[in-house]
Amino acid sequence: MSTSSNQPAPLTIDDVRHVAKLARLAVPQERLAVLQHDLQAILGHIAQLQSVNTEGLEPMAHPLTLTNRLGDDVPQSSMPIADLLRNAPAVEGDFLAVPKVLGGESS
Amino acid sequence: MNIDLVQIRDDIRTRKTTARATVDQTLARIAHSNSQLNAFHEVFDDQARADADRVDREIAAGKSVGVLAGVPIAIKDNIVTRIGHTTCSSRILENYQSPFDATVIDRLTQAGAIIVGKTNLDEFAMGSSCEKCAWGVVRNPWDINRVPGGSSGGSAVAVAANLCAAALGSDTGGSIRQPASLCGVVGFKPTYGRISRYGLVAFGSSLDQIGPITHSVRDAALLYQCMAGDDPHDSTCAPRAVEDVVTTLEETPRTFRVGLPVQYRKGNSPSVDAAVARAVEFFKAMGATIVDVDLPLTDVGISTYYVIAPAEASSNLARFDGIRYGHRTKSKAAKDLFDLYAQSRAEGFGPEVQRRIMLGTYVLSAGYYDAYYRRALQIRRLIKQEFDAAFAKCDVILGPTSPTAAFSIGGMTDPLAMYMCDVYTVNTNIAGICGISLPAGFDDTSEKPLPVGIQLQAQAFAEPMLLKVARAYERAQGGRAYPSK
Numbered sequence: 001m002s003t004s005s006n007q008p009a010p011l012t013i014d015d016v017r018h019v020a021k022l023a024r025l026a027v028p029q030e031r032l033a034v035l036q037h038d039l040q041a042i043l044g045h046i047a048q049l050q051s052v053n054t055e056g057l058e059p060m061a062h063p064l065t066l067t068n069r070l071g072d073d074v075p076q077s078s079m080p081i082a083d084l085l086r087n088a089p090a091v092e093g094d095f096l097a098v099p100k101v102l103g104g105e106s107s
Numbered sequence: 108m109n110i111d112l113v114q115i116r117d118d119i120r121t122r123k124t125t126a127r128a129t130v131d132q133t134l135a136r137i138a139h140s141n142s143q144l145n146a147f148h149e150v151f152d153d154q155a156r157a158d159a160d161r162v163d164r165e166i167a168a169g170k171s172v173g174v175l176a177g178v179p180i181a182i183k184d185n186i187v188t189r190i191g192h193t194t195c196s197s198r199i200l201e202n203y204q205s206p207f208d209a210t211v212i213d214r215l216t217q218a219g220a221i222i223v224g225k226t227n228l229d230e231f232a233m234g235s236s237c238e239k240c241a242w243g244v245v246r247n248p249w250d251i252n253r254v255p256g257g258s259s260g261g262s263a264v265a266v267a268a269n270l271c272a273a274a275l276g277s278d279t280g281g282s283i284r285q286p287a288s289l290c291g292v293v294g295f296k297p298t299y300g301r302i303s304r305y306g307l308v309a310f311g312s313s314l315d316q317i318g319p320i321t322h323s324v325r326d327a328a329l330l331y332q333c334m335a336g337d338d339p340h341d342s343t344c345a346p347r348a349v350e351d352v353v354t355t356l357e358e359t360p361r362t363f364r365v366g367l368p369v370q371y372r373k374g375n376s377p378s379v380d381a382a383v384a385r386a387v388e389f390f391k392a393m394g395a396t397i398v399d400v401d402l403p404l405t406d407v408g409i410s411t412y413y414v415i416a417p418a419e420a421s422s423n424l425a426r427f428d429g430i431r432y433g434h435r436t437k438s439k440a441a442k443d444l445f446d447l448y449a450q451s452r453a454e455g456f457g458p459e460v461q462r463r464i465m466l467g468t469y470v471l472s473a474g475y476y477d478a479y480y481r482r483a484l485q486i487r488r489l490i491k492q493e494f495d496a497a498f499a500k501c502d503v504i505l506g507p508t509s510p511t512a513a514f515s516i517g518g519m520t521d522p523l524a525m526y527m528c529d530v531y532t533v534n535t536n537i538a539g540i541c542g543i544s545l546p547a548g549f550d551d552t553s554e555k556p557l558p559v560g561i562q563l564q565a566q567a568f569a570e571p572m573l574l575k576v577a578r579a580y581e582r583a584q585g586g587r588a589y590p591s592k
Contacts, residue, residue: 023464027453059481063313089433
């Protein structure tokens with residue numbers, strides 16, 4: 001299938017840096033160009049989607065046509081806190097320890 | 108027939124052997140070959156022996172035991188188990204111990220199965236070669252310089268090298284069927300929603316499905332039956348009864364139609380085309396009608412998949428943030444919450460996982476959502492409609508599982524070329540239908556004979572018919588072979 005007519009706009013290093021930020025991935029400077037190259041190649045291939053006529057088609061997010069399923073509201077026991085905290089990287093008492101949240105997030 | 112799970116189960120039950128002897132032999136074979144093959148990340152020797160002794164005591168006491176009593180089963184390491192660790196072959200989950208068992212683990216152990224160990228995969232099930240496993244490459248027992256396929260490569264190798272009676276895999280775009288094909292064993296992906304995903308670490312939630320990798324079709328049918336059915340823990344599990352596929356398995360359907368898509372005939376190895384041609388002859392001899400069907404969007408499937416799967420993955424993998432579980436960076440440079448997330452994730456995820464998270468984030472980002480994600484979902488509907496039209500003309504679709512036999516380790520460095528390995532398998536997941544890969548002979552053009560597989564696909568929830576046709580093929584073809592040594 002020809003994809004040449006639908007090639008996406010080139011991805012810049014700034015684009016890659018922006019996506020890495022959205023994805024919460026600290027990509028080192030030297031990796032940016034590698035990712036740029038890989039993503040550009042994949043997007044170039046994916047561009048073939050633009051050549052398919054999709055007019056009037058309802059998007060299909062899921063293979064099963066399921067509606068919401070409601071369960072009975074019955075109290076059940078939870079997993080023990082100790083079991084859940086066993087995997088936590090940092091704990092204080094019965095709580096997860098995290099760095100200061102307010103005033104910290106870079107934007 | 109060669110030894111399979113059903114045979115082992117029967118031998119234990121009729122006391123021709125014991126569960127303990129079976130488990131001891133399995134553990135001895137793992138101890139002998141795992142350092143070379145790297146199928147297992149973790150093996151539960153002590154617990155497996157204790158479980159086997161319990162089964163033997165129950166049988167000796169004349170108690171009724173489950174349909175899987177005493178059989179050693181290997182579990183892909185992205186299915187959570189209380190025993191041992193669940194790492195997804197990723198550094199980010201290196202020390203993770205699940206506080207609960209997946210529903211499939213509950214169902215298998217309630218039927219008496221013994222969990223013998225956790226098998227390696229491409230990190231987070233993202234790959235087709237098991238070269239992207241944080242715990243080292245997995246090797247194909249037919250030729251240790253070749254890949255086993257992926258992502259359920261460890262499970263496929265464990266079955267192929269007879270290191271377990273059967274194994275579980277997961278299949279998002281071919282991850283059960285392709286490694287089964289490359290390792291010469293049976294790999295079965297049921298219809299989406301047939302088996303609970305509760306406890307399967309999510310990759311592409313609308314595509315993922317757990318399934319068995321086995322020595323025989325009857326093993327696949329039995330494990331499927333043990334695992335299938337609705338689950339209150341998974342609201343995307345199909346709320347419909349599971350038919351008995353085990354007792355009806357040996358009935359060859361009186362008449363059935365085998366569809367051959369023209370799009371499945373280009374770019375394959377001659378050995379793969381020959382395997383499909385042999386299967387056509389087997390089915391003709393059974394009285395099946397062979398019809399041509401048209402699936403023009405076959406090669407668009409890869410593009411569709413590489414929008415939908417990374418999009419869902421980028422969302423699912425957002426949970427690995429270094430806060431509640433998993434790796435947290437020790438870097439002093441992480442001075443705020445954003446840095447902690449970004450640094451922990453960069454240290455914990457391997458390059459392929461990062462590439463897919465980036466791709467998924469990109470196609471979902473403002474300005475690109477409609478052009479990529481929404482459009483891919485529209486094409487997903489078209490692909491589904493194509494299958495519906497094809498299944499109006501046939502009962503099963505026959506073709507290759509993979510275009511080639513196993514490739515050399517390190518031999519495929521371009522990510523896009525690797526993605527193309529799944530051209531015949533991704534659309535099964537995109538449409539949510541079922542498919543099975545069956546051993547179908549060998550490629551003799553390499554130094555060592557390499558297995559090739561055929562794939563049968565059937566409409567959603569048509570497992571009873573798919574398995575009967577697969578079993579009829581297996582009887583005609585003679586079942587799987589074993590690598591020497």
